Amino acid sequence: MKRSKKPLKSARPNAAPPLKPLEPLNSLQPTKTLEAVKPSKTTQTPASTLPQPFEPAKSTASTLPQSPSKRRVSLRRLGVWAFRFAFLAATLGAFVGGSLEIARAAAQTSPLVFLVALASGAAPFPNATTAASGSVGVFLVGASIFSAIVFALTLFKRRFYCRFVCPLGTAVDAAALLRRRLFPRRFRFLRTGFVVRSPGFALFFGTLTLGSLALSLLFGVSFAGRSALELDPTALLSRWTLDFPAFGVLSGVFLTAFVASPLFWRFHVCPCGALQDVCFFGLRRFFRRRVAAKIAKFNKTDKTDASLPPPTQATAPVDGKPTDATERTGLSRQIAPTFPAQKPTPAPVDAETTDATGKTAPASPLEAPTRRRFLRTLAVFGLAVATLGAVRRWSARVLAATPFRPPGALPEDAFLARCARCGRCVDVCPTQVLRFDAPSDAVKTAKIDATETAESSENADVANDEPTADASVETAVKVDATVKTSPLSRPAPRLVFDDGAFCEKDCVACGTACPTGAISPLTLDAKKRFKIATVEFKIERCLIYYQQECAICRRECPFEAIDFVWNEEEYASLPVVDGEKCVGCGRCVAFCPGEPIFQEFTDPDKFDADAPRPKALVLRPTD
Amino acid sequence: MFLSELNRRDWLKSLGLGASAAALGAVGLAPRDAAADFVTQKDKTTGKLLDGSQAVPCKLGEGGVVRPSAVVPTISETDVLVVGGGPAGCVAAISAARAGAKTTLVERYGHFGGLATGGLVVHILGHWTKEGDKKVQATQGIGEEMMKRLEDLPQGIVNREFGRNPTLDAEAYKYLLVEMITEANIEVFLHSWAIDAIIDDEPSPETGNPVVRGVVIQTKLGPKAILAKQVIDATGDGDVFVPAGAAHTQRMYNIGLPYRIGNLDRAKPEKGGKRARFLGDVTPVPGVRWVNMTGPSLDGVDVKVLSELELKHRKQIWKQVQETRSTPGYEDVYLMETAPQIGVRVTRVIEGVATLKLDEARAGKKFDDCVGIGGAWHGDHIGWQIPFGALVPKNVENILTAGRSISGEPLMSDVIRVIPNCWVSGHAAGAAAAVAVQDGTLARAVSIPKVRALLKEQKAYLGE
Numbered sequence A: 001m002k003r004s005k006k007p008l009k010s011a012r013p014n015a016a017p018p019l020k021p022l023e024p025l026n027s028l029q030p031t032k033t034l035e036a037v038k039p040s041k042t043t044q045t046p047a048s049t050l051p052q053p054f055e056p057a058k059s060t061a062s063t064l065p066q067s068p069s070k071r072r073v074s075l076r077r078l079g080v081w082a083f084r085f086a087f088l089a090a091t092l093g094a095f096v097g098g099s100l101e102i103a104r105a106a107a108q109t110s111p112l113v114f115l116v117a118l119a120s121g122a123a124p125f126p127n128a129t130t131a132a133s134g135s136v137g138v139f140l141v142g143a144s145i146f147s148a149i150v151f152a153l154t155l156f157k158r159r160f161y162c163r164f165v166c167p168l169g170t171a172v173d174a175a176a177l178l179r180r181r182l183f184p185r186r187f188r189f190l191r192t193g194f195v196v197r198s199p200g201f202a203l204f205f206g207t208l209t210l211g212s213l214a215l216s217l218l219f220g221v222s223f224a225g226r227s228a229l230e231l232d233p234t235a236l237l238s239r240w241t242l243d244f245p246a247f248g249v250l251s252g253v254f255l256t257a258f259v260a261s262p263l264f265w266r267f268h269v270c271p272c273g274a275l276q277d278v279c280f281f282g283l284r285r286f287f288r289r290r291v292a293a294k295i296a297k298f299n300k301t302d303k304t305d306a307s308l309p310p311p312t313q314a315t316a317p318v319d320g321k322p323t324d325a326t327e328r329t330g331l332s333r334q335i336a337p338t339f340p341a342q343k344p345t346p347a348p349v350d351a352e353t354t355d356a357t358g359k360t361a362p363a364s365p366l367e368a369p370t371r372r373r374f375l376r377t378l379a380v381f382g383l384a385v386a387t388l389g390a391v392r393r394w395s396a397r398v399l400a401a402t403p404f405r406p407p408g409a410l411p412e413d414a415f416l417a418r419c420a421r422c423g424r425c426v427d428v429c430p431t432q433v434l435r436f437d438a439p440s441d442a443v444k445t446a447k448i449d450a451t452e453t454a455e456s457s458e459n460a461d462v463a464n465d466e467p468t469a470d471a472s473v474e475t476a477v478k479v480d481a482t483v484k485t486s487p488l489s490r491p492a493p494r495l496v497f498d499d500g501a502f503c504e505k506d507c508v509a510c511g512t513a514c515p516t517g518a519i520s521p522l523t524l525d526a527k528k529r530f531k532i533a534t535v536e537f538k539i540e541r542c543l544i545y546y547q548q549e550c551a552i553c554r555r556e557c558p559f560e561a562i563d564f565v566w567n568e569e570e571y572a573s574l575p576v577v578d579g580e581k582c583v584g585c586g587r588c589v590a591f592c593p594g595e596p597i598f599q600e601f602t603d604p605d606k607f608d609a610d611a612p613r614p615k616a617l618v619l620r621p622t623d
Numbered sequence B: 001m002f003l004s005e006l007n008r009r010d011w012l013k014s015l016g017l018g019a020s021a022a023a024l025g026a027v028g029l030a031p032r033d034a035a036a037d038f039v040t041q042k043d044k045t046t047g048k049l050l051d052g053s054q055a056v057p058c059k060l061g062e063g064g065v066v067r068p069s070a071v072v073p074t075i076s077e078t079d080v081l082v083v084g085g086g087p088a089g090c091v092a093a094i095s096a097a098r099a100g101a102k103t104t105l106v107e108r109y110g111h112f113g114g115l116a117t118g119g120l121v122v123h124i125l126g127h128w129t130k131e132g133d134k135k136v137q138a139t140q141g142i143g144e145e146m147m148k149r150l151e152d153l154p155q156g157i158v159n160r161e162f163g164r165n166p167t168l169d170a171e172a173y174k175y176l177l178v179e180m181i182t183e184a185n186i187e188v189f190l191h192s193w194a195i196d197a198i199i200d201d202e203p204s205p206e207t208g209n210p211v212v213r214g215v216v217i218q219t220k221l222g223p224k225a226i227l228a229k230q231v232i233d234a235t236g237d238g239d240v241f242v243p244a245g246a247a248h249t250q251r252m253y254n255i256g257l258p259y260r261i262g263n264l265d266r267a268k269p270e271k272g273g274k275r276a277r278f279l280g281d282v283t284p285v286p287g288v289r290w291v292n293m294t295g296p297s298l299d300g301v302d303v304k305v306l307s308e309l310e311l312k313h314r315k316q317i318w319k320q321v322q323e324t325r326s327t328p329g330y331e332d333v334y335l336m337e338t339a340p341q342i343g344v345r346v347t348r349v350i351e352g353v354a355t356l357k358l359d360e361a362r363a364g365k366k367f368d369d370c371v372g373i374g375g376a377w378h379g380d381h382i383g384w385q386i387p388f389g390a391l392v393p394k395n396v397e398n399i400l401t402a403g404r405s406i407s408g409e410p411l412m413s414d415v416i417r418v419i420p421n422c423w424v425s426g427h428a429a430g431a432a433a434a435v436a437v438q439d440g441t442l443a444r445a446v447s448i449p450k451v452r453a454l455l456k457e458q459k460a461y462l463g464e
Ligand SMILES: Cc1cc2nc3c(=O)[nH]c(=O)nc-3n(C[C@H](O)[C@H](O)[C@H](O)COP(=O)(O)OP(=O)(O)OC[C@H]3O[C@@H](n4cnc5c(N)ncnc54)[C@H](O)[C@@H]3O)c2cc1C
Pocket: A549, B083, B084, B085, B086, B087, B088, B089, B106, B107, B108, B109, B112, B113, B114, B115, B116, B119, B121, B122, B123, B124, B125, B126, B192, B193, B194, B195, B234, B235, B236, B237, B239, B256, B257, B258, B292, B293, B294, B342, B343, B344, B345, B402, B403, B404, B405, B417, B418, B419, B420, B422
């Protein structure tokens, strides 16, 4: 940290003023940058670092004014900015309350959403495959084609999406631009540059982002990938008005963009950015082996510029001057410190070395890092991996508690990938069983009881001091504790069998309303056969087991899936659920009065007849 | 083969032709071979009083037992004859009597209340409904009056708070029914088992259907006839409408045997110990709980089944209570009483002019001839209208049914059969019979507006 500050300080004064006016417009240049950058990167061994970031940017900046077609170039720049802002405005407008189709089309352009959807088995163009006709249909197909083009370009033009399309990128750049306009020098003393430049940060966030991304692609979205998806820029933007965590993340993004640099988000956190780099560099490496020699040559020539750090450096921005330039131009900064950093060990070490030595010490992998540095790097990396593991475990638990998707929902991974969290299905659900929120209070949750802890709490119940009503309440609370939403986002809609909510037999509203195909529009017939959940009967909670009158579940099941069967051993006719007929609509659960309260053993003043009681019928995930 | 598949003639045959001939004779449309004087109740030729004590014994012959024809003495003539003194029958009788009809109530046991007292089914399920966000008490009228009056009795009823399902004390309810039935001046025949319907030998000129004219009851002194202008079958098992030839369906259902345990106030459940399982539910009497039983699903009118189940259930009850007593802290618990009346839930259900369907009830279907609003077990759904047609058999005149045997789909039975809904259907039947008597119409043709007016006068809730 200390080290990174130093360069920053020195760098700022030099670079800032002259470049100012040009920076925002640099967005155009990256293409060029790209070319320059890539080669150097390619030369790197996988373990080491990436190409030089600012170098191209700088050169661009300087060359631009001199270009003969100056007017044309600035026109182009203007056009690009116009497009970016239009796209941002349309996206935001649509997310905040306008057209769902536009919102969806915007979200779909994200390569992350696109690829994860593909990886999880969903058709690549949900919009196009959704039944829609007329002009809406045409628009959706058009939007799908557009997103395919964006994705293709992202493969070949480094960070294409990031630079030209991503609405969050535009917004972040705008923030940075605004900062520079308003306070050209104001924040220098804050010395926040380290946030962007520190290899420690880069390593940590890089491992996190890429790791979760890799997990999601390897094992499906269910695990850590879910958190990667939730940090997708379009997903974040689509949620910011709805959901406090998303709002918080976005605020953080803008704040760092404002006080430090838009690059922090771009290169350290944004999973979509990481993905773009992976795709791009992966492809490069694959196709461009043959130009290796060329690149090597390029690098050599490059190094002749003494003011620039050597191409081998991992975290290019470490260097003072360039950093500043990078920081301001944001967009043109194609250098992805993150990417190299993500490579487990060597890269960061490199970076550290560089950092330590400042401008003057071009680090070479051959220069052995000190043991301390090595250990520190290892520690940061370990921390990142541990965090990842924790997130993974945590998200698996969250998922275990939220297994019920609306009828017609794609398989879980595909559903999560496609669902835009737009809320249309939630709005139309007549019984309000379909919701975003996890049940908030224990009272409601007693009826849900969908999680594993229910099991353990049951035992606790048996061992309870007294068979009081309070015992059941406690059970309910324990159950509740395990049902949580993601801290990062509003979760995808799910069925919350709560408050007597259940999925109505003759309803296909959600599938019909879903614009993304995450919930397929089912016919009523198909819907009646769609298995939402499985019902499990817990004998020791059934009123009949305690010799009280009940037959409610049988009566309420719209599919006649419950019958009472004589059980000689228990000496009772107990409900038996026919797994073939039951679709898991939850109606029986909603109506099951649940385990009896032994009134006589309860303090009459404390006795609460309406207290939540654990249900004898419990919904479980189908698999 | 169930009785439901027998037609009326087969049924009469199965009882022995003599009985039916006697029945017909008793109505005064004498078959030639019976020589009774219906005014003096004496045999015309012998001059002997026909009190049934000299009933002709059955004879074994022609490969079977034959009941020879005999005259059945008529012991009462009445306007409204209610058979079965359970929750439905008692309310029906009280309603008709209060409306001014001469009313007679026949009950096979020595007490009133049916399953709610003799069956020890003391939990009143289902007088609440959900209207929007509110709970509304659908059971008003005489049923509500009963609950109110139970409240005035010491330990008569518990949990009468708004929205809850109360539990009554069987003995208190038996007592209250005696009070209310005598108040209403109802003629009572206890220990009288209805064994047959009396059918007019002329079918109804309006509909061509057979017309019920009364009931034959079995007493210690042999069969007796009770003649009536309108008959209400509130036996729960259709013991009258079946022999009358009414179309009906025969159902199997769980048959259990509830019991009561005492000394629970002395129970000291061990901290952290095992919870006793067979503790049932509270009753208004401290320390006393009633324990229900589902039992297997069998034919509740088959005497072999009932006998077998009584034996089995009693053994089980003993076992259950011993298990409770062996649970630490519950040693003092004892078996107070097993239900004198086996818990038959649903057997024969009439095929009515209208049939209640669960889906329609849930959807709040409206009927022009609505004569009551049924409730939900836990106030968990909306009230459902009971059409008069559900009490009226398709093909027999002047007999209505009430209680658990009114016309409904199998799944609807569970909603129909609970005590408060039996009160409501009983109330409707009683009022309708009274109006039919007053107007001299067939029960089927009764003026619905008048019935509704009478019900409202008697504070019944009709949804408005
Ligand atoms: C085990 C069990 C548990 C139940 N639990 C509940 C509960 O918790 N809450 C609830 O609300 N409901 C419960 N029910 C249902 C409810 O108790 C009955 O459905 C209700 O009492 C029926 O009332 P009813 O008047 O129609 O018939 P019944 O109560 O059966 O009354 C019929 C009356 O007619 C008499 N009778 C029958 N045949 C003849 C005849 N041939 N001649 C003369 N008299 C005759 C009977 O002796 C009886 O008195 C339960 C039922 C059972 C069996």
